[in-house]
Amino acid sequence: MIKIPSYLKPGDKIGLLCPAGYMSLDKVANCIKVLQEWGYEVRVGKTVGGFSQNYFSGTDTERLTEFQDMLDDDSVKAILCARGGYGIGRIIEDIHFKKFKKNPKWIIGFSDVTVLHAHIHANYQIATLHAPMAGAFNDSEPDGEYLQSLRKALSGEKIKYQHEVHTFNKKGEAIGELVGGNLSILAHLTGTSSDMKTKGKILFLEDVGEYCYGVDRMFYQLKRSGKLNKLAGLIIGGFTEMKDTERPFGKTVYEIIRDIIEEYNYPVCFDFPVGHMKENMALKCGVGYKLKVTKVKVTLDE
Amino acid sequence: MNRKDFFSSLLIVSAAPGTVMAGNKGQQAGTGPFVDARAPVIPPYLKQGDTIGITCPAGNITFSEIQPAMLQIASWGYKLRVGDTVGKKDFTFGGTDTERAADFQQMLDDPTIQAILCARGGYGAIHIIDQLDFSRFVKTPKWIIGFSDITVIHAHLNHNFNIASIHSKMCNSFPDDWEKAEPIQIETILSIRKALAGEHMQYEATTSTVNRSGIAEGMLAGGNLKTIETLAGTKSDLNTAGKILFVEDTGEYLYSIDRMFWNLKRTGKLERLAGLIVGGFKIKPDDPGEEYGRTIAEIVLEKVKDYNYPVCFDFPVGHQKNNYALKCGVPHKLIVGADNVTLQESEILKR
Numbered sequence: 001m002i003k004i005p006s007y008l009k010p011g012d013k014i015g016l017l018c019p020a021g022y023m024s025l026d027k028v029a030n031c032i033k034v035l036q037e038w039g040y041e042v043r044v045g046k047t048v049g050g051f052s053q054n055y056f057s058g059t060d061t062e063r064l065t066e067f068q069d070m071l072d073d074d075s076v077k078a079i080l081c082a083r084g085g086y087g088i089g090r091i092i093e094d095i096h097f098k099k100f101k102k103n104p105k106w107i108i109g110f111s112d113v114t115v116l117h118a119h120i121h122a123n124y125q126i127a128t129l130h131a132p133m134a135g136a137f138n139d140s141e142p143d144g145e146y147l148q149s150l151r152k153a154l155s156g157e158k159i160k161y162q163h164e165v166h167t168f169n170k171k172g173e174a175i176g177e178l179v180g181g182n183l184s185i186l187a188h189l190t191g192t193s194s195d196m197k198t199k200g201k202i203l204f205l206e207d208v209g210e211y212c213y214g215v216d217r218m219f220y221q222l223k224r225s226g227k228l229n230k231l232a233g234l235i236i237g238g239f240t241e242m243k244d245t246e247r248p249f250g251k252t253v254y255e256i257i258r259d260i261i262e263e264y265n266y267p268v269c270f271d272f273p274v275g276h277m278k279e280n281m282a283l284k285c286g287v288g289y290k291l292k293v294t295k296v297k298v299t300l301d302e
Numbered sequence: 303m304n305r306k307d308f309f310s311s312l313l314i315v316s317a318a319p320g321t322v323m324a325g326n327k328g329q330q331a332g333t334g335p336f337v338d339a340r341a342p343v344i345p346p347y348l349k350q351g352d353t354i355g356i357t358c359p360a361g362n363i364t365f366s367e368i369q370p371a372m373l374q375i376a377s378w379g380y381k382l383r384v385g386d387t388v389g390k391k392d393f394t395f396g397g398t399d400t401e402r403a404a405d406f407q408q409m410l411d412d413p414t415i416q417a418i419l420c421a422r423g424g425y426g427a428i429h430i431i432d433q434l435d436f437s438r439f440v441k442t443p444k445w446i447i448g449f450s451d452i453t454v455i456h457a458h459l460n461h462n463f464n465i466a467s468i469h470s471k472m473c474n475s476f477p478d479d480w481e482k483a484e485p486i487q488i489e490t491i492l493s494i495r496k497a498l499a500g501e502h503m504q505y506e507a508t509t510s511t512v513n514r515s516g517i518a519e520g521m522l523a524g525g526n527l528k529t530i531e532t533l534a535g536t537k538s539d540l541n542t543a544g545k546i547l548f549v550e551d552t553g554e555y556l557y558s559i560d561r562m563f564w565n566l567k568r569t570g571k572l573e574r575l576a577g578l579i580v581g582g583f584k585i586k587p588d589d590p591g592e593e594y595g596r597t598i599a600e601i602v603l604e605k606v607k608d609y610n611y612p613v614c615f616d617f618p619v620g621h622q623k624n625n626y627a628l629k630c631g632v633p634h635k636l637i638v639g640a641d642n643v644t645l646q647e648s649e650i651l652k653r
Contacts, residue, residue: 021592054595055557055588085592086557089564188561191534192568213394213425217532220428225535250393 002177002286004127005078005104007156010039012077014154015070016134017045018057020112021085023134025049028082031134034142035080038151045070048082056087064091072099077106078154082134084111089185092119092194101126106154109133111208111276114181117285119194121179129153130181130204130274131282139278146273146280153282161281161300163272168258169298172267174233174291178283180204187218190225199230202291204283206237206275212249212256215239219260228261233291234268235300238275267293272300340464342521342631345417345443347500350379352416354498355409356473357385358396360451361424363474365389368421371473374480375419378495383415395426403430410439417498422474423450431458431538440465445498448472449550450621453525456630458538460523466631469525469548469619470494486623493627503634505626507617507643512599516612518577518636519648522628524548531565543574546636546645548628550581550620556594556601559583563605572606577636578613579645582620612638617645 008014014035016028025048032042045066047057057063070076092115101124107116108129117128131150132140140147152159179196180186183205189195207215222228239253251259254270261268269291273279284302292299348354354375356368365388372382385405390397397405409418431454440463446455447468459465471490477483483491497503523542524530527549530540549566551559566572583598599615606613614636618624633648 055592056595086561089561093568187532188565190536190569191539192565194568195535217425217428221532221534221536224428224432224537245394247394 002125002127003104004287005106008040008077008106008154011041013041013043013075015043015045015073015076015079016048016082017066017070017079018047018050018082019063019067019091020057020081020087021055021083022050022052022057023048023083027138028134031082031137034137034147037142043070043076055085060090063087064094067091068095071095071097071105074103079105079107080133081107081109081113084109084113084133086112088112088115089188092116097124100124108150110280111182112185114185115189115194117179117181118186118189118196121286122194122196125286127284127286129282130285132280136278136280146278149282153284158302159282161273163269163298163300165295165297166270168254168268168270169293170266170268171293171295172233172265173293174202174267176201176232176288177286178202178204178289179285180235181206181285183207183215183218184210187221190221190227198227200232202233202235202289203227203231204235204237204272204274207239208276209241209243210239211243211245212251212253213245215242215253216249216256216260219257223260229264231264231266233266233293234261235272235274235291236268236270237272238277238279240276267291269293269298272298342633343443343463343465344632345445345466348380348416348445348498351381353381353383353414354417354419355383355385355412355415356388356419356421357402357405357409358387358390358421359402359406359430359455360396360420360426361394361422362391362396363388363421368473370478370480371419371476374476374491383409385409388421394424395429396421399429399433402426403433406430407434410434410436410444413442415444417445417447420446420448420452420455420472422472423448423452425451427451427454428532431455436463447494449625450526451529453529454533454538456525457530457533457540460631461538461541464631466629468494468497468627469630470497470627471625475625484623490624490626497627497629502647502649503627503629504646505618505644507614507645509639509641509643510615512603512615513638513643514603514611514613515638515640516577516610517638518546518612520545520576520633522546522548522630522632522634524579524630525550527551527559527562528554530571531562534565534569539569540571542571544576546577546579546634547571547575548579548581548617548619550583552582552584552621553586554583555586556588556596556598559585559598560594560596560601563601567605572609575609575611577611577638578602578606579617579619579636580613580615581617582622582625584621612636614638614643617643
């Protein structure tokens with residue numbers, strides 16, 4: 001049975017850190033301000049705007065130590081990753097989840113943070129939050145629906161998503177735990193101890209900056225490793241900034257996906273607002289949802 | 303002698319001619335290296351007059367583009383059979399999935415074809431691998447030749463049948479004008495001929511201060527790193543235990559290479575190796591402001607620091623001119639020293 005961390009109350013403290021790529025302090029200022037306006041206290045980690053001169057926000061040890069510290073600190077009620085990038089895969093096996101397992105808290109983020117979503121789902125059955133990170137507070141209005149979905153998710157308000165139809169959608173109704181995240185990360189974790197099972201679940205996927213053939217290859221990996229055949233439902237989010245080879249692949253990314261999952265009967269929706277774009281809804285990984293895909297609309301209800 | 307060395311030498315002894323790993327249950331008790339229990343199956347080497355089939359399981363190629371390869375291979379005394387997929391084009395693919403699978407299947411099953419040369423890589427072998435029926439091929443194995451995307455087939459043979467195959471240049475790498483070709487082009491192309499003819503293979507690599515010295519003996523396995531990663535968890539997942547693993551890649555960011563080596567490590571592919579050969583890595587330059595700050599050697603050595611086997615870098619295999627034919631699934635001996643790096647087919651295991 002999935003464990004759901006306590007939702008946040010006014011005055012609760014959110015830890016903000018960079019477990020992967022570097023982010024400067026000025027880029028998180030809006031995020032901190034808005035979280036405070038929402039009534040939360042923010043503890044800003046040293047990995048945010050740290051002294052790192054390279055790609056990472058700090059050394060592996062620095063990033064690991066800070067994550068571990070916030071994970072184990074009872075006064076921190078949720079951990080918001082300021083950004084993704086690349087780097088959680090380098091420290092995941094060294095994080096101790098013993099205390100977190102007893103006192104779960106919300107771990108928030110997307111993209112590279114999918115490593116945490118998958119690892120926690122595969123090993124501890126604790127819900128996590130796939131949601132916009134600090135950068136989104138620079139690009140979106142705090143009262144817009146995407147940042148508001150994060151606020152609602154944190155405070156425990158149930159969210160009902162409603163979305164437009166897409167011609168590739170497959171109608172139906174699915175009930176199951178919601179799991180997913182970044183396609184490249186999920187493909188890359190296949191066969192490791194962070195590899196999650198998808199049987200009977202609603203899987204959502206998004207990606208950015210990949211080649212069409214690369215997306216095709218990763219979907220083949222999901223398919224051939226048994227992650228697509230027993231789903232309850234499938235949600236395809238944004239596949240943004242896609243690239244093609246000199247000789248065109250001959251299909252759009254959505255056509256590639258449509259054709260690979262053609263043989264399955266579960267409901268599928270395309271163009272769902274999750275991914276590397278403004279339209280990025282907070283989704284609770286591990287929590288039960290109902291996905292309904294009809295001729296006129298798509299709904300996803302907790 | 304530590305436990306690992308003990309088992310390594312045990313492997314060599316038990317694998318003497320006639321008893322090539324037969325009866326070895328493979329997975330020894332305790333923490334010793336896992337050794338593939340299955341005897342390696344080595345297809346018959348080619349004789350003069352034998353036929354090589356050319357097919358496109360992945361990207362497309364034109365008939366005129368394979369002419370240099372056909373001329374050269376014919377001069378070696380082999381006949382050629384050009385598959386239906388040569389000249390076919392379905393966007394980047396050498397024909398539709400159905401056409402490519404049918405052509406490959408026909409060559410697998412045709413008893414008058416003794417080896418299958420993939421015309422080029424690209425992308426697409428994964429689309430047909432599950433459609434192929436290897437039952438006849440398993441009874442009468444033949445050499446399958448190629449690299450890059452063809453790693454799908456090498457890995458699939460490794461995982462399922464333990465049948466040897468040749469990792470080498472393909473038709474698209476044969477020089478247009480043999481007379482004007484560089485010595486390295488000629489030498490690497492002729493290494494395919496040697497491999498097919500059953501000659502004893504031996505390679506020299508440059509020494510490097512980042513190499514890790516040692517001697518390893520085991521079957522060769524490997525290929526394109528990205529392809530190996532995307533096969534993890536599938537029924538073509540590369541089995542590397544007790545083997546000498548070689549990897550190469552092209553056009554990837556350093557961070558992505560780092561992530562792929564984590565995948566190898568976290569899927570258990572580095573833990574029980576006999577040795578590791580790092581071939582060519584053509585790196586995609588970091589985006590401005592996203593400098594990764596680590597070299598290939600640093601990336602690799604970090605992942606294997608807990609293990610003791612030899613590691614060599616810049617081995618002549620990859621998307622480059624110095625890409626020699628390597629026999630996957632055939633036992634080899636790797637020697638990494640301060641003054642020399644050699645890889646040679648194991649005499650002791652050769653049948």
